[in-house]
Amino acid sequence: MTKISSLAVAILLGLCLLVAPAQAQLARTFVSSLGNDANDCGRLTPCRTFQRAHDQTLALGEITVLDPGGYGAVTITKGISIINDGVGEAGVLVSGGLAGITINAPATHAVTLRGVTIKGIGFGGGRGILFNSGGALTVENCTIRNLDGIGEGITFLGATGVLTVTSTTITDNSQTGINILPIGPGTPAKVTAVIDHVGLYNNGTIGLDVNGGSADGGKVNVTVVDSVAAKNGFGGFEAVSASGKAIATLSLFRSVANSNASPGIRSLGTNSAIVVSASIIQFNGQGWQATGFGQIFSYGDNVVSLNDTEQGPMPLASKQ
Numbered sequence: 001m002t003k004i005s006s007l008a009v010a011i012l013l014g015l016c017l018l019v020a021p022a023q024a025q026l027a028r029t030f031v032s033s034l035g036n037d038a039n040d041c042g043r044l045t046p047c048r049t050f051q052r053a054h055d056q057t058l059a060l061g062e063i064t065v066l067d068p069g070g071y072g073a074v075t076i077t078k079g080i081s082i083i084n085d086g087v088g089e090a091g092v093l094v095s096g097g098l099a100g101i102t103i104n105a106p107a108t109h110a111v112t113l114r115g116v117t118i119k120g121i122g123f124g125g126g127r128g129i130l131f132n133s134g135g136a137l138t139v140e141n142c143t144i145r146n147l148d149g150i151g152e153g154i155t156f157l158g159a160t161g162v163l164t165v166t167s168t169t170i171t172d173n174s175q176t177g178i179n180i181l182p183i184g185p186g187t188p189a190k191v192t193a194v195i196d197h198v199g200l201y202n203n204g205t206i207g208l209d210v211n212g213g214s215a216d217g218g219k220v221n222v223t224v225v226d227s228v229a230a231k232n233g234f235g236g237f238e239a240v241s242a243s244g245k246a247i248a249t250l251s252l253f254r255s256v257a258n259s260n261a262s263p264g265i266r267s268l269g270t271n272s273a274i275v276v277s278a279s280i281i282q283f284n285g286q287g288w289q290a291t292g293f294g295q296i297f298s299y300g301d302n303v304v305s306l307n308d309t310e311q312g313p314m315p316l317a318s319k320q
């Protein structure tokens with residue numbers, strides 16, 4: 001009989017460990033407040049945090065929330081969906097100048113966030129959602145609130161991409177509710193956004209800021225439908241850009257700017273324009289403001305009244 005030395009046994013065991021397969025990524029993963037990040041994030045073995053589930057999910061896959069809980073900040077680097085379809089609050093707490101959800105995805109990938117609550121807890125909380133890159137970001141049925149410091153609910157910095165925000169509330173942040181600011185020195189911007197049934201309340205500066213001033217040429221086109229910007233510390237809806245920068249165009253339909261400290265709507269700079277129709281602009285410090293050669297076009301079917309100062313020069317008649 002051949003004897004096997006203890007050294008040989010140890011070597012064989014070591015080789016087995018080296019070739020042991022890593023946990024395979026899944027097309028659908030799960031998180032639970034009772035989960036464990038040592039798990040594989042399967043249905044019966046859920047993970048505890050969004051980040052662990054993200055890392056265990058294939059590109060184009062989905063993370064499903066099983067029950068209420070706090071699931072931690074996450075950096076998304078691929079097309080993925082985080083879905084909470086009514087099981088209770090799926091929360092992310094933010095502090096220390098960080099972002100609750102950061103998107104650094106490839107230009108061809110889309111990210112969807114549904115039913116997530118992002119909340120600042122002081123200590124210099126930063127941003128709720130920070131979009132640096134990706135093909136598209138869709139935010140549905142979410143709540144983003146109480147961010148201080150940088151204090152922005154959604155910050156969209158990608159030079160290209162599509163942003164869709166629907167049925168979402170963004171409130172009580174120290175700066176801007178939604179800041180669309182494509183950054184692309186030397187690269188023309190190509191950004192499209194739709195804001196639909198969104199409430200932008202009590203943010204420190206502006207409810208929605210569409211800013212083409214950090215991109216060299218291109219277009220930033222934003223459409224707002226059935227949405228409200230109210231009680232923000234400066235203005236409700238704003239489009240800003242200068243000559244040589246991206247053209248910033250904001251279209252408002254059936255929307256409300258109410259009780260903002262200064263203009264309900266403002267167009268600032270040569271390359272900025274706002275088109276407004278069937279909307280209500282009331283109880284603001286000023287109704288509308290077009291400065292620095294910015295333009296506002298009205299279809300003449302808006303209610304503009306009861307503002308502290310009604311408005312600047314009448315908007316231009318919009319082309320039919």
